[in-house]
Amino acid sequence: MGFVSRGFVGRREADHGASGLPPGQYDIGGGFPVLSAGPTPRTSMEEWDFTITGEVSARARFTWQEFQQLPREDVTVDIHCVTKWSKFGTTWSGVSLDTLLDTVETSADYVLAFCDGGYTTNIPLEDVVDGRAWVVDRYDGEPLAAEHGGPARLLVPHLYFWKSAKWVRGLQLSSTEEPGFWETLGYHIYGDPWREQRYAGD
Numbered sequence: 600m601g602f603v604s605r606g607f608v609g610r611r612e613a614d615h616g617a618s619g620l621p622p623g624q625y626d627i628g629g630g631f632p633v634l635s636a637g638p639t640p641r642t643s644m645e646e647w648d649f650t651i652t653g654e655v656s657a658r659a660r661f662t663w664q665e666f667q668q669l670p671r672e673d674v675t676v677d678i679h680c681v682t683k684w685s686k687f688g689t690t691w692s693g694v695s696l697d698t699l700l701d702t703v704e705t706s707a708d709y710v711l712a713f714c715d716g717g718y719t720t721n722i723p724l725e726d727v728v729d730g731r732a733w734v735v736d737r738y739d740g741e742p743l744a745a746e747h748g749g750p751a752r753l754l755v756p757h758l759y760f761w762k763s764a765k766w767v768r769g770l771q772l773s774s775t776e777e778p779g780f781w782e783t784l785g786y787h788i789y790g791d792p793w794r795e796q797r798y799a800g801d
C-alpha cells in the first residue's frame with residue numbers, strides 16, 4: 600500500500616471542502632431517511648465476517664469478535680445522498696479501512712464492496728485509504744440499527760452516500776473497475792457530490 604501518497608490524497612480532500620452543502624443538495628436537519636434497494640437482511644454476529652479478497656497475496660478475514668478488537672475511531676462527518684438530502688455532523692464509530700487493508704498486500708487499484716443481500720458498490724482504492732473510509736458499527740452512540748446497515752456498514756462520506764454500503768461483508772480488490780449495483784443502473788462511476796456526479800456522464 601506504500602504507493603498511495605498521503606500528501607497527495609490529503610491535499611485533494613482539502614480542495615473539496617470538508618463542510619458545507621454540495622451543489623443541488625438540501626439540509627435534512629434531524630431526519631435520517633432509510634434508503635434500501637431491497638429488504639433488510641438480518642445476519643447474526645456468529646455468522647458475520649468481513650473478508651478482503653480478490654487480487655491480494657492472501658485474503659484477510661475478520662470474525663465479529665476479531666473486528667471488535669481492532670483499533671477504533673470516532674468519526675463526525677457530513678453525508679450526502681444522491682436523492683439530494685445532506686445531513687451534517689453525523690457521528691459514527693468503527694474501524695478505519697486503513698487498519699483493515701494494512702493486513703493485505705495488493706497492487707489493485709479498485710475495490711468492490713459486497714454486502715448481505717447482494718448489493719455492491721465500486722470505489723477506487725485510493726479513496727478508501729488515508730483516513731477517508733471506515734467500516735462502522737455504531738451511530739450516534741448506539742449500535743448501528745439494521746435499517747441503517749447494522750451490524751456494520753461502509754462509511755465513505757466524501758462520495759455520495761450510495762457508496763456507503765450497508766450490511767457490508769467485505770471488499771473485493773481488483774486492477775480493473777467493476778461497476779456496482781447503482782453504477783450498473785446508470786449512476787456515476789465515481790460519485791463526487793462536490794462535482795455533482797450523480798449519473799453516468801455528469
Ligand SMILES: Nc1nc2c(c(=O)[nH]1)N[C@H]1C(S)=C(S)[C@@H](COP(=O)(O)O)O[C@H]1N2
Nearest residue numbers: 632633634635636718747760761763764765
Ligand atoms: N446494502 C445496501 N447498501 C446501501 C443501499 C442499499 O440499498 N443496500 N443504499 C445506498 C443508498 S442509495 C443510500 S443513500 C444509503 C442510505 O443509507 P441509510 O438508509 O442509512 O440512510 O445507503 C446506501 N447503501
Ligand SMILES: [Mo]
Nearest residue numbers: 680681682761
Ligand atoms: Mo442514495
